[in-house]
Amino acid sequence: MPLLDPSELRWNVKRLALSKGDLGVEETIDQMRLLVAEAPKFPELKALATKISQGVPPGDSLSLFNRLQTWSNYRVQYLFDSPVFEELTGVGLMLERLQKYGSIAGDCDCVSIFQASLARALNLPVRFVTIATGKRGIDFTHVFPEVYAGGAWRSLDVFAPRAMRVRTRYWRI
Numbered sequence: 626m627p628l629l630d631p632s633e634l635r636w637n638v639k640r641l642a643l644s645k646g647d648l649g650v651e652e653t654i655d656q657m658r659l660l661v662a663e664a665p666k667f668p669e670l671k672a673l674a675t676k677i678s679q680g681v682p683p684g685d686s687l688s689l690f691n692r693l694q695t696w697s698n699y700r701v702q703y704l705f706d707s708p709v710f711e712e713l714t715g716v717g718l719m720l721e722r723l724q725k726y727g728s729i730a731g732d733c734d735c736v737s738i739f740q741a742s743l744a745r746a747l748n749l750p751v752r753f754v755t756i757a758t759g760k761r762g763i764d765f766t767h768v769f770p771e772v773y774a775g776g777a778w779r780s781l782d783v784f785a786p787r788a789m790r791v792r793t794r795y796w797r798i
Contacts, residue, residue, distance in 0.1 A: 643711050650755055650765045654796045656713055657738050657753065657768075661798055664716040664742030669724070674746035687775030689747050694781060697740055699728075701783045706732040716742045733784050734768050740781050741770045741798060749774055751781075753796040771795075 643649035664670055677696055681688045700723070706712050714735040722729050729739055737753060744751040750773040757765050769782035 646765075649711075650794070653711055653713075653734060653768070654753055654755070656711075657734060657741075658798055660713060660715055660738045661741045661745065664738075664745065667716055667720055669720045670716060670742060670746050673720075673723075674743060677743075678747055686749060686773070689749060690772050690774035690779055690781075693740070693744060693747060693749070693772065694779075696743075697736075697781060697783050701736050702728055702730040703784055704730045704732055704735075706734075713738065736783065737768050737770050740783075744770060744772045744781070745798075751798055752778070753798060754780070754782075755794045755796065757793075 643652050677692045678689055681692065712732070712735070714731050716739055719729045719731070719735070719739045729736065731739070741751045741753065751770050752773075754769055754771050755765060756767045767784070769780060769784070771778045772781055773779075
């Protein structure tokens with residue numbers, strides 16, 4: 626699978642052909658990590674984090690999480706991904722959408738990349754959670770970030786799936 630070119634992360638949507646099963650999930654998470662790692666190069670992201678954290682007392686991670694969750698609930702829209710290949714949107718493009726439309730849009734992995742990047746800009750520990758559904762729990766269907774705040778891991782899932790979770794995996798960023 627091709628690696629993401631950091632020079633193209635601002636505007637491009639990456640289309641990836643993935644392996645099936647757990648290997649495909651690992652490939653997706655690896656590419657998502659690369660996009661999160663590149664996010665600090667965008668001063669607009671840090672400015673957004675500063676705006677979200679205004680008035681929050683230093684060290685109050687739970688209040689920061691609540692602000693991030695509220696921000697996400699009002700500024701995130703779902704877009705379907707291709708059933709044929711995986712598309713991952715870089716933070717730069719999401720920031721441009723935010724500036725132009727006042728919201729961001731993407732499927733669960735694209736939004737998770739942005740939310741994880743924003744959580745890191747707020748100095749909050751974050752990890753990705755993947756879930757599988759189906760009769761045997763082998764069909765990967767969803768990813769979302771969890772943020773460590775107030776002494777516990779807290780879901781930042783704005784697209785909570787309707788299907789019952791059969792298998793959950795946690796991924797360090």
